[in-house]
Amino acid sequence: MYHSQAYEPMTLVDDTTSLEYNVMPYNNGSNLRLPVPGTIKRGFTPYHISKDSLEYASRVNVSPIGANDSMALVQGEVLYSRFCAHCHGDMGKGDGPVNDKYHGVANLTSPTMKTISEGHIFHVITMGKGRMMSHASQLESLERWKIARFVKVKLQAQ
DSSP, rough: OOOOOOOOOOOOOTTTOOOGGGTOOOOTTOOOOOOOOOOTTTTOOOOOOOTTHHHHHHHHHOOOTTTHHHHHHHHHHHHHEEEEEHOOOSSSSOSSSSHHHHHOOOTTTHHHTTOOOOHHHHHHHHHTTTTTTTTTTOHHHHHHHHHHHHHIIIIITT
């Protein structure tokens, strides 16, 4: 049976390193490799709708969460309180502490906002809009959908 040599995959070996076992042959003495171009992280779904295509995203984006998934609402509420409430407020009225400093935070319970779709909310969380920056790096896709569902079902239903 063959036992392969152990490598530390994310280390950079240079002339000052005395770890000969850690050098991968035929790779210029380094184990640190860049991913192949076009590589997608496992479990990640790319989002290809541009920031300017909000109307299109509102029509096309469909939530993967079932209509009667009560656990998604509970999780969405927790995620909303962590990532959204400091700007939009606990009840979504745009009265969070951040609005005291940076005025113009959206009131999620206004009549205009009640007409938008979950896909619209998901797109804004993903790409950002106006003063709101993208939260795609902080939240996975399914987490963004849970927040969108919470906003539509709980906050806007009041």
